[in-house]
Amino acid sequence: MRILIVEDEPDLLSSLAQALREEGYAVDTADNGDDGLFNAEGTDYDAIVLDVMLPGMDGWEILKRLRKTKKTPVLMLTARDQTRDRVRGLDTGADDYVVKPFDLEEIFARLRAIIRRSANKTTNLIEIGEVTIDTAARIVSFKDKPVELTAREYSLVEFMALHHGEVVTRTQLYEHLFDENDSTMSNLLDVHVSNVRKKLGAEFIVTRRGHGYCIG
Amino acid sequence: MKIFNSIKWRLQLWYGLILVCVLAGFGVTAYQLERNRQFRRVDDEIHRRIGMLGQALHGPPHGPPHGPQQNHPPDDFRPPPEFPDDGMPGDDRQPPRFTLPPQVAALFGTDVPNQFFFAIRNRDNNEFAHSDNAPQNDDVFFTNAPANGPDNLKKSPQLLRVGDESFFAESLPSGEKIIVGASVAPELYDLKITALKLAGFGGVVLVLGLVGGWWFVGRALRPITEISSTAAKISAGDLSQRINSEEAESELGRLAAVLNSTFARLETAFAQQKQFASDAAHELRTPVSVILTQTQSALSRERDGASYRQTVEACQRAAQRMRKLIESLLELARFDAGQEVLKRMDFDYSKIISDSVEMVQTMADEKQVKIFSGLEPLRITGDPERLTQVITNLLTNAIQYNKPEGEVRIALKYENSLAVLKISDTGKGIALEDLPRVFERFYRADKSRTGAGNSGLGLSICKAIVEAHGGTIEAAGGNESGAIFTVRLPAGF
Numbered sequence: 001m002r003i004l005i006v007e008d009e010p011d012l013l014s015s016l017a018q019a020l021r022e023e024g025y026a027v028d029t030a031d032n033g034d035d036g037l038f039n040a041e042g043t044d045y046d047a048i049v050l051d052v053m054l055p056g057m058d059g060w061e062i063l064k065r066l067r068k069t070k071k072t073p074v075l076m077l078t079a080r081d082q083t084r085d086r087v088r089g090l091d092t093g094a095d096d097y098v099v100k101p102f103d104l105e106e107i108f109a110r111l112r113a114i115i116r117r118s119a120n121k122t123t124n125l126i127e128i129g130e131v132t133i134d135t136a137a138r139i140v141s142f143k144d145k146p147v148e149l150t151a152r153e154y155s156l157v158e159f160m161a162l163h164h165g166e167v168v169t170r171t172q173l174y175e176h177l178f179d180e181n182d183s184t185m186s187n188l189l190d191v192h193v194s195n196v197r198k199k200l201g202a203e204f205i206v207t208r209r210g211h212g213y214c215i216g
Numbered sequence: 217m218k219i220f221n222s223i224k225w226r227l228q229l230w231y232g233l234i235l236v237c238v239l240a241g242f243g244v245t246a247y248q249l250e251r252n253r254q255f256r257r258v259d260d261e262i263h264r265r266i267g268m269l270g271q272a273l274h275g276p277p278h279g280p281p282h283g284p285q286q287n288h289p290p291d292d293f294r295p296p297p298e299f300p301d302d303g304m305p306g307d308d309r310q311p312p313r314f315t316l317p318p319q320v321a322a323l324f325g326t327d328v329p330n331q332f333f334f335a336i337r338n339r340d341n342n343e344f345a346h347s348d349n350a351p352q353n354d355d356v357f358f359t360n361a362p363a364n365g366p367d368n369l370k371k372s373p374q375l376l377r378v379g380d381e382s383f384f385a386e387s388l389p390s391g392e393k394i395i396v397g398a399s400v401a402p403e404l405y406d407l408k409i410t411a412l413k414l415a416g417f418g419g420v421v422l423v424l425g426l427v428g429g430w431w432f433v434g435r436a437l438r439p440i441t442e443i444s445s446t447a448a449k450i451s452a453g454d455l456s457q458r459i460n461s462e463e464a465e466s467e468l469g470r471l472a473a474v475l476n477s478t479f480a481r482l483e484t485a486f487a488q489q490k491q492f493a494s495d496a497a498h499e500l501r502t503p504v505s506v507i508l509t510q511t512q513s514a515l516s517r518e519r520d521g522a523s524y525r526q527t528v529e530a531c532q533r534a535a536q537r538m539r540k541l542i543e544s545l546l547e548l549a550r551f552d553a554g555q556e557v558l559k560r561m562d563f564d565y566s567k568i569i570s571d572s573v574e575m576v577q578t579m580a581d582e583k584q585v586k587i588f589s590g591l592e593p594l595r596i597t598g599d600p601e602r603l604t605q606v607i608t609n610l611l612t613n614a615i616q617y618n619k620p621e622g623e624v625r626i627a628l629k630y631e632n633s634l635a636v637l638k639i640s641d642t643g644k645g646i647a648l649e650d651l652p653r654v655f656e657r658f659y660r661a662d663k664s665r666t667g668a669g670n671s672g673l674g675l676s677i678c679k680a681i682v683e684a685h686g687g688t689i690e691a692a693g694g695n696e697s698g699a700i701f702t703v704r705l706p707a708g709f
Binding site for chain 1: 501502504505506507509516527530533
């Protein structure tokens, strides 16, 4: 899961990015509106955390322009908690809305929810054959036994599970599992896929040669 | 009693009472006048007839006494009038012993209006003559007649009224007693009609008065109802309510206008207060968010010392920012409440300006901004520390929003008994649409936070300080031409 955070307060940006990375997300950051829009339009993020008050282009404007090309789920951060601000945010195309100050747990939960909704899932539990994925607790079970996965491996399983039945290209996987700070060595992905197959059964991830991977 | 607490009812009762008194007084007076007029007419008629009867008996009444002549008709006695019923056998009265001249007789009878009658008795109180319509029992009239005597003579003829009948009785000096009477039934009937008319008229006027008064009082008091219902809504929290008054000219209309303008000012002040509180809360949200996310993230797992240090430093920056904000808010609140006491001393204005320039010089050097100043030596009265705060704030802004290697120019001049200080920079300037609002609290031209140093209150505080000195501050400078701030302070010489 790859997330973009657009926030101009440096201390807030760094702590949010760190916390989300520790939650297993790949995180990109932007500290002004113009960079934020550039990143948001250029990459398929799984979700965007967008502050409203930004130097340069403000959050509303970014959202308006982004919605012309992309449906990326957007979580707005704002210091205004008046109803008309919330209504405006949701009407402009935001998927959810958090008022400062917030708890990190709430941000995590809301991000999981908007990512789940964009994948048309209604619960945190995804069951595929004998594999069960709890996206809230970040636990994967195989044959009713919890399986130890690294953060990256978990992200791979979760992303594949959310795109259950689709063919996912290697480029997509790179985009969603690694952020701009990761060195994208091309065989890293193969290592993760082979580890997941060892833990969840060789049949769990099927290779479509020339296209990518698929589960289910 | 609720009714007596209502102004409308009290007014209604009061003028209802007055109206009843006036109408009753008027009615009774009119009735009395009419009654007197009617009776006087009858009385005059009766009086005239008595005179004529007296003349028929003895010549002119009250003439010189003739001595006893009761049984002798006067010289000009004429044949008796025809009394149709007269002279009937079996009549218990004595037949008249004299006859009236016809023109006098024609004045009596049942076919004359008011049915005038007469009766005459001799000095022995015996029936002497009467008209045929005289009452059978006329003793009541005669007992009411004045007794014969010198005192009574003066008073006669005397008007007496018994029941429906009005009559005069006169005692002649010769001892006869004459009564002439008339039925006043038609007059009494007329008077009854008059009384009814007056009562009806009075009733109509009273009803009209009460209804009209009710309407008028209701109309006059309607603005009060309107005012109280509006005030109730306002006290319930809806400050946008206004009194809707059509009568702008009446006393209550003016009251409504005054109240409306009070309500408007109340609403504006309330809205400003609300905006201010909301802005202040908004400004505090971001540093609190920093502290929350930093600490929650740090506590979520074991960290190394350097990472904890980073967290603590971020929290400290957030806390510093909140402290600065709170100090600024309190400072403004003191100015708003008029509690900020300014020193009043004579000092060298140009000196504190050059001192301020020294204070910001390091910052200017960092940004490679050059400061040029042209200061006339000038002394003013005021609080030098507060004015230093204003000047450093303006200089800091001029440096902060300048382009690298830009310039800041400071000029102090004496103009029209004002000390005029101009600080201009070569930055991006202030957009025209932002110019009127730069002194508003929390207003930022670039619509975003620009680091912990800027609370959005600096210029508001400058304005409060300058205005407390009786001066003005204004911003100018359009897009791309650099901003110019002008501070004018009174400089008495």
